[in-house]
Amino acid sequence: MLRKIARVVIGLIGLGIGYSLSILLTRIGLISDLAISTGYAWYLFVSLLILGTGLACFMLAPWLIEQTSRLVAFLENALQRIPAQDLIGGSIGLILGLVIANLLGAPMRNIPWVGPYIPVILSILFGYLGLSIGIRKKEELTGLLHNWKTGLKQGKTGGEHKGYKVLDTNVIIDGRISDICRTGFLDGSLLIPRFVLEELQHIADSSDVLRRNKGRRGLDILNQMQKEQYIKIEIRDFDGVDTKKDVDYRLIQVCKLLDCPVVTNDYNLNKVAELVGVKVLNINDLANAVKPLFIPGEEIAGVDVIRDGKEPGQGVAYLEDGTMIVIEGGKRHIGKRINVVVTSVLQTSAGRMIFAKPKMSFKDSSSGRYREVNAIG
Numbered sequence: 001m002l003r004k005i006a007r008v009v010i011g012l013i014g015l016g017i018g019y020s021l022s023i024l025l026t027r028i029g030l031i032s033d034l035a036i037s038t039g040y041a042w043y044l045f046v047s048l049l050i051l052g053t054g055l056a057c058f059m060l061a062p063w064l065i066e067q068t069s070r071l072v073a074f075l076e077n078a079l080q081r082i083p084a085q086d087l088i089g090g091s092i093g094l095i096l097g098l099v100i101a102n103l104l105g106a107p108m109r110n111i112p113w114v115g116p117y118i119p120v121i122l123s124i125l126f127g128y129l130g131l132s133i134g135i136r137k138k139e140e141l142t143g144l145l146h147n148w149k150t151g152l153k154q155g156k157t158g159g160e161h162k163g164y165k166v167l168d169t170n171v172i173i174d175g176r177i178s179d180i181c182r183t184g185f186l187d188g189s190l191l192i193p194r195f196v197l198e199e200l201q202h203i204a205d206s207s208d209v210l211r212r213n214k215g216r217r218g219l220d221i222l223n224q225m226q227k228e229q230y231i232k233i234e235i236r237d238f239d240g241v242d243t244k245k246d247v248d249y250r251l252i253q254v255c256k257l258l259d260c261p262v263v264t265n266d267y268n269l270n271k272v273a274e275l276v277g278v279k280v281l282n283i284n285d286l287a288n289a290v291k292p293l294f295i296p297g298e299e300i301a302g303v304d305v306i307r308d309g310k311e312p313g314q315g316v317a318y319l320e321d322g323t324m325i326v327i328e329g330g331k332r333h334i335g336k337r338i339n340v341v342v343t344s345v346l347q348t349s350a351g352r353m354i355f356a357k358p359k360m361s362f363k364d365s366s367s368g369r370y371r372e373v374n375a376i377g
Contacts, residue, residue: 007061014057018050085138093134101126163188164260168251169199171264173218176283181231189232193254199247288352294342305333325354
């Protein structure tokens with residue numbers, strides 16, 4: 001139906017072209033003799049010209065429609081392959097370039113000979129420069145647009161600051177973020193970019209059983225947090241970020257765009273974010289901060305030695321919070337519950353490790369010296 005309507009419209013346009021062409025030919029004198037000698041011949045010629053162009057356009061309409069559809073499809077596919085950030089940055093740069101060219105070219109139009117051509121040249125030059133610079137500065141331009149949009153929203157809501165904290169995939173799967181929110185230690189809103197949710201769903205659909213269980217656990221935790229409503233959770237699309245980059249890179253882009261911290265337990269993301277100046281809230285650091293402190297010489301009662309360590313004679317035990325205890329000479333106590341005495345504590349961002357000796361062995365050591373033990377994996 002639309003094609004038929006378009007064909008009729010093209011035919012009417014052809015009639016208009018024929019009429020305009022007849023007037024043009026009359027003005028330049030090509031058919032003025034017909035009008036002077038006999039009006040009937042002029043009217044006949046003009047009628048045939050109008051009908052001829054209208055019929056020609058009507059007959060060519062299917063071909064024109066087909067070619068136009070192909071051109072539109074080609075442009076659509078080409079634009080879809082261009083990142084949204086490039087389109088936004090390039091469009092802004094092109095518009096600014098054309099505005100500047102118009103402002104500079106308007107006073108020069110009255111210059112003899114070259115005046116009419118100067119605005120065209122300036123439009124091409126500044127349009128290209130604006131497009132090129134806009135694509136190169138796309139991240140800054142989209143950031144300015146987002147900040148302007150956010151400022152308008154905050155102005156309408158009385159300037160309320162949301163205090164976003166961006167979650168990554170690992171911290172959602174970990175699950176401790178739900179307990180932290182339940183205690184009220186986090187304020188503001190938790191922001192989950194759409195690409196993080198998509199990655200979580202992709203993990204949940206994995207063919208690997210372990211990855212699938214992790215993904216489903218993360219989705220269940222998010223669902224539970226939304227139902228409990230201890231803290232506001234917002235899921236948002238970010239068209240300005242580069243979709244060709246990995247999730248960690250896009251997370252850092254979002255945090256820089258919103259000037260907000262990222263909540264994670266990923267060691268690599270933690271280090272990269274710190275390098276680029278993004279604030280990191282590492283829940284491993286929080287967990288280590290609230291663990292009980294042990295000092296050398298302090299006794300820990302009732303630890304279960306479950307396996308041997310890397311070094312000869314070592315045994316390994318764990319506290320209830322998951323802290324590893326490396327026990328020198330503890331191999332012979334595997335499967336037993338013993339009391340140990342702390343000899344040293346190793347603290348890192350990845351966790352805390354305690355080195356100890358069995359209490360009886362510690363008492364029997366007259367010199368109080370012990371050999372160094374290596375951390376085990």
